[in-house]
Amino acid sequence: MKLISTSSALELFLAAITFSAFARSESNDQPILSLSQDESFHFELLVPLGEAIYGGADVAPVLGAAENITVGNFSSFHEVFYTLAKATKAQAEDPANAYDPLNVRETWFATATYFRRADFYLHGDWDNPLINSLWDEQLNAFDHAISALPNPGKRLQIPADTFAVEAIWYPATNESSKRPTLIMCNGYDGAQEDLFHTLVVPALARGWNALTFEGPGHPTVRRRQNLGFIPDWERVVTPVVDYLLAQQADNVDADRLALFGYSFGGYLAARAAAFEPRLSAVLLDGGIWDTYQAYIQYLPATAIALLDSGDKLAFDKALFAAVQAPETSSQVRWGLDQGLWSFKTHSPYDFFQMTKAYAVKDFVHDIAIPVWIADGVYEGFFQGQSAQVKDALGPNATLHVFTGPAGYHCQSSNEIRASIDAAYWN
Incomplete structure (x- = not known):
């Protein structure tokens, strides 16, 4: 099959709503105040706010993060939460706070949460050392906390x-x-x-x-x-x-x-x-x-036909071209990055085929x-x-x-x- 052009790829794949399991409904209705003009960032800021209910974060720092994150910028999301995680870790380690073990425990829990948030959008580059170093930080912080339960x-x-x-x-x-x-x-x-x-x-x-x-x-x-x-x-x-x-x-x-x-x-x-x-x-x-139907239902028929044709090279090239375009939403970019990483494949075509088993x-x-x-x-x-x-x-x-x-x-x-x-x- 002839490879489709980059412009065709964009037309096909930017028509897809999302690969993310965290998309909002197609109506774009929203029942709460938006935390970001970026739909994906909005949801991922709701996560630590929800965890605050049971001691996983503080509300004000998360709202402060929402204020400082640049829309559509994965590095910005990482940097804001990384800075917050390091500052919270310093509070947990501060000997002046040792008089209140409960507060120290909750501070360690918050530290772990912020390190997990700092990692969230980094999985597009499997060689990024932060994928492991941030995770080691969150594991260490969380273990400090659960040992004090x-x-x-x-x-x-x-x-x-x-x-x-x-x-x-x-x-x-x-x-x-x-x-x-x-x-x-x-x-x-x-x-x-x-x-x-x-x-x-x-x-x-x-x-x-x-x-x-x-x-x-x-x-x-x-x-x-x-x-x-x-x-x-x-x-x-x-x-x-x-x-x-x-x-x-x-x-x-x-x-x-x-x-x-x-x-x-x-x-x-x-x-x-x-x-x-x-x-x-x-x-x-x-x-x-x-799972497979959930993923392809938002793809145009022409994109599905390319996937069904078995032309792995053409599908992968078209999808990567679309995802790397500046117009592409954070949801689509993150969804593919995470899918390839967690299913352990570098091929979008193989990723879609794998989901058929679920x-x-x-x-x-x-x-x-x-x-x-x-x-x-x-x-x-x-x-x-x-x-x-x-x-x-x-x-x-x-x-x-x-x-x-x-x-x-x-x-x-x-x-x-x-x-x-x-x-x-x-």
């Missing part, structure tokens, strides 16, 4: 077949007591450390144990083990369940073991639930019927446990797919649609409402 969190490496699951165990009590346990993973880009400030804190407050984990494709495993996403997520979850039922048998009620998948984790958790029979329930925030429709009828599914009216990217999962599962599933300011993807900055609704379902 009333019941300290414990990092684990749980052996799987050809890799190790990176996990953190958070006991609800320091005494032996069989309690319900929430196992949870993040999605396309999120870290397990983010889950502490969205799900772990409310779970512990309700008397649940919590265990967060990362498998191939997730931030720490991608860095430490050089592994991209795998579709057969039971390979990750089954070793986690093995660990809990063997190593934490005195603390875990085997009949109340729930799995939570956040964002793209809605596919991952559903896949594990279909093939790990010891789970009692699964929560999907949100439901992902077909479809709940392929095994939905193998899910035999109760399912809770979250959706939002401003979901945007996976709009409608939660309902498809619910319809296929029938009475076995509960669909909760969040509206208004809570209607963003994964209820960002509405963690209290989301956690209460999920707890009520249980």
Whole structure:
């Protein structure tokens, strides 16, 4: 096939809304005050504001960051949060603050959050040393914080077949007591450390144990083990369940073991639930019927035809030309950067082909446990797919649609409402 021109590539791919799982709805309605004229930056500023609810940040510094970030400039986003992270770390290390261990702990949590934000838009250049150095900083800060919890969190490496699951165990009590346990993973880009400030804190407050984990494709495993996403997520979850039922048998009620998948984790958790029979329930925030269809639905027919033609070279050249154009949105640029990095491929064509393996429709009828599914009216990217999962599962599933300011993807900055609704379902 003849290679299409750069101008044609721009016409094709700039017509796409986004590759990002964090797009707003096509209506461009917005239920809250905008934190940035850049849609992607707006959402990524909501993330640390949401984590502030459970001790992951302070509100004023995040709003200050929003004021100082240059629209569309990934380096600016990084630099503002890197500066904030270093300043917050200095506060945590200041001996003058040692009189208040609780404040020091919360300062370490905020430090970790800001280092994660500083890393967020850097994955287009795999050789950038900041990808690892910033992550080491956030791991170190987070470990300082969880070691100071009333019941300290414990990092684990749980052996799987050809890799190790990176996990953190958070006991609800320091005494032996069989309690319900929430196992949870993040999605396309999120870290397990983010889950502490969205799900772990409310779970512990309700008397649940919590265990967060990362498998191939997730931030720490991608860095430490050089592994991209795998579709057969039971390979990750089954070793986690093995660990809990063997190593934490005195603390875990085997009949109340729930799995939570956040964002793209809605596919991952559903896949594990279909093939790990010891789970009692699964929560999907949100439901992902077909990842490939979610990605291509915003591409023009001509772009899809080029993808379907099998001409990998032409598709890659056209997409890279479009993404590198100054007119291209941050959502599109980041979405491709993150997808290539987390799926571990340098080819957009291969990336799209890989996503075909991530479809709940392929095994939905193998899910035999109760399912809770979250959706939002401003979901945007996976709009409608939660309902498809619910319809296929029938009475076995509960669909909760969040509206208004809570209607963003994964209820960002509405963690209290989301956690209460999920707890009520249980």
